[in-house]
Amino acid sequence: MPKCIIDGREAEFKPGENIIEVAKRVGVEIPVFCYHPGLTVVAQCRMCAVEIEKNPKLQTACSTPAAEGMVVHTTTPKVVQNQKAIMEFLLINHPLDCPICDKSGECDLQDNSYKFGSPYSRYTEERRTYLDLDMGPVIKKNMNRCIHCTRCIRFGDEIAGIHEMVAVKRGNWTEITTLNSKELTTEYAGNYADICPTGSLTLKDFRFKKRSWFLKKTATVCEGCSRGCNIEVQEDGNTIYRCIARENLEVNKYWICDEGRFNYHYVHDSARVLEPATKGATAASLTSTTWEQGLEVARNVSAGKKVVFLVGSDLTLEEGQQILDFAKSKYTSAPVYHFGTPTVKTTQEDGEADPILKMKSKTSNLNGMEKLGIKPFDPSFTGAEVAIVFRGGRAKLPELKSMKRIGVGVFNLPQVESYEAILPSLSFVEKSGTIINFQGKEQKLKPAIRPLGQSKAIAEILMVWANGGKKA
Ligand code: SF4
Ligand code: SF4
Ligand code: FES
Numbered sequence: 001m002p003k004c005i006i007d008g009r010e011a012e013f014k015p016g017e018n019i020i021e022v023a024k025r026v027g028v029e030i031p032v033f034c035y036h037p038g039l040t041v042v043a044q045c046r047m048c049a050v051e052i053e054k055n056p057k058l059q060t061a062c063s064t065p066a067a068e069g070m071v072v073h074t075t076t077p078k079v080v081q082n083q084k085a086i087m088e089f090l091l092i093n094h095p096l097d098c099p100i101c102d103k104s105g106e107c108d109l110q111d112n113s114y115k116f117g118s119p120y121s122r123y124t125e126e127r128r129t130y131l132d133l134d135m136g137p138v139i140k141k142n143m144n145r146c147i148h149c150t151r152c153i154r155f156g157d158e159i160a161g162i163h164e165m166v167a168v169k170r171g172n173w174t175e176i177t178t179l180n181s182k183e184l185t186t187e188y189a190g191n192y193a194d195i196c197p198t199g200s201l202t203l204k205d206f207r208f209k210k211r212s213w214f215l216k217k218t219a220t221v222c223e224g225c226s227r228g229c230n231i232e233v234q235e236d237g238n239t240i241y242r243c244i245a246r247e248n249l250e251v252n253k254y255w256i257c258d259e260g261r262f263n264y265h266y267v268h269d270s271a272r273v274l275e276p277a278t279k280g281a282t283a284a285s286l287t288s289t290t291w292e293q294g295l296e297v298a299r300n301v302s303a304g305k306k307v308v309f310l311v312g313s314d315l316t317l318e319e320g321q322q323i324l325d326f327a328k329s330k331y332t333s334a335p336v337y338h339f340g341t342p343t344v345k346t347t348q349e350d351g352e353a354d355p356i357l358k359m360k361s362k363t364s365n366l367n368g369m370e371k372l373g374i375k376p377f378d379p380s381f382t383g384a385e386v387a388i389v390f391r392g393g394r395a396k397l398p399e400l401k402s403m404k405r406i407g408v409g410v411f412n413l414p415q416v417e418s419y420e421a422i423l424p425s426l427s428f429v430e431k432s433g434t435i436i437n438f439q440g441k442e443q444k445l446k447p448a449i450r451p452l453g454q455s456k457a458i459a460e461i462l463m464v465w466a467n468g469g470k471k472a
Contacts, residue, residue, distance in 0.1 A: 274453025316433025
């Protein structure tokens with residue numbers, strides 16, 4: 001491999017890699033604004049300028065590929081003077097509203113200003129201000145904070161496939177806006193907030209809810225479709241506040257869709273059944289009960305009956321196997337089927353729902369259910385008197401013909417009014433487990449919060465169910 005020297009450290013690189021990426025690998029930080037590894041390089045902010053021996057002028061590290069024998073310096077007086085000048089220039093119009101800005105604590109402008117800027121400004125003129133039109137339900141715009149890095153424009157053009165963010169006017173009055181001031185239409189709009197290096201584009205959903213430094217972060221996987229994008233779930237006080245994209249170049253690169261980003265809301269939905277609930281012989285709807293009584297109803301309703309097991313393809317491999325084992329040991333002749341997306345019953349029927357990330361299967365583990373040998377459920381099935389339905393929170397409940405129903409998992413009350421019993425279990429952010437995406441990649445779910453209400457792991461519920469109410 002070819003080698004170069006960055007701040008005295010020898011660094012190997014692949015031909016074509018830019019100086020920023022090579023420097024990162026050997027622990028040298030070069031500040032950037034317009035550069036993003038998932039977008040084309042435009043080299044317009046000049047923040048990343050470095051000194052390269054035998055070059056008379058500073059060179060932008062984002063647009064300069066490393067070369068054999070190249071010697072780079074990132075902390076010389078010339079480099080430092082440039083960084084201070086760029087920061088002063090970018091901040092002349094920037095409002096001092098960090099205390100009320102949602103980006104505060106995770107803002108590149110704030111961080112670079114602190115690390116590389118000057119504590120003084122010579123600017124005494126009036127600051128430029130803009131009026132901000134609404135950009136739709138996902139993004140809140142505040143162009144007074146914009147540094148014109150154009151990451152948002154490039155994201156729309158190159159990733160979302162829609163030219164909806166544009167720069168209008170010129171010079172000091174350059175303004176980033178949507179084409180004809182329309183609302184954003186991409187289903188990937190949340191990424192604008194992730195990549196904006198300032199508080200100019202922030203998430204409406206997260207706005208003023210939590211300061212970023214209070215959030216605890218868990219690296220896990222989205223359950224919104226069979227791609228399994230890598231995400232970071234951020235919580236405080238056992239409440240999830242935000243979900244952002246996590247880099248995985250083989251699965252989702254740097255991006256996630258809005259459906260996946262906001263999917264977690266059902267976890268805290270006030271209609272979610274979080275206590276065991278049963279329907280008495282005369283009662284019209286479910287009422288809360290104890291675990292003992294809930295399990296007793298489940299046992300009685302299914303005892304001596306023809307039973308079918310329905311397993312959501314939003315459950316993990318481990319949960320699928322536990323259900324198979326339970327069915328085999330307690331209901332020997334009961335068939336086990338999976339369900340999840342009515343139009344996608346097998347991995348052969350799955351495929352891309354758009355050219356970006358979304359897949360047709362709206363559950364994360366269709367592939368895993370097939371690997372366990374579980375067949376898809378046919379809604380015309382009538383061969384059972386009782387259906388025991390296991391669901392993770394995402395799988396679409398199937399139509400069930402004249403069967404009594406018992407639910408184990410994540411359900412909202414209106415979905416299951418007609419069920420005999422609900423035994424609440426864990427959503428994808430409350431448990432660990434394995435899912436297999438459409439590419440055949442095994443990925444791990446990790447718990448970001450503790451189980452809500454009285455919900456328990458499926459393994460625990462089945463163990464008590466199998467042992468007649470007493471733990472083994
Ligand atoms: S809105 Fe954000 S991403 Fe877009 S140009 Fe301005 S600072 Fe850059
Ligand atoms: S594409 Fe699928 S896995 Fe990725 S974020 Fe969207 S819903 Fe989640
Ligand atoms: S990051 Fe290199 S010029 Fe902007």
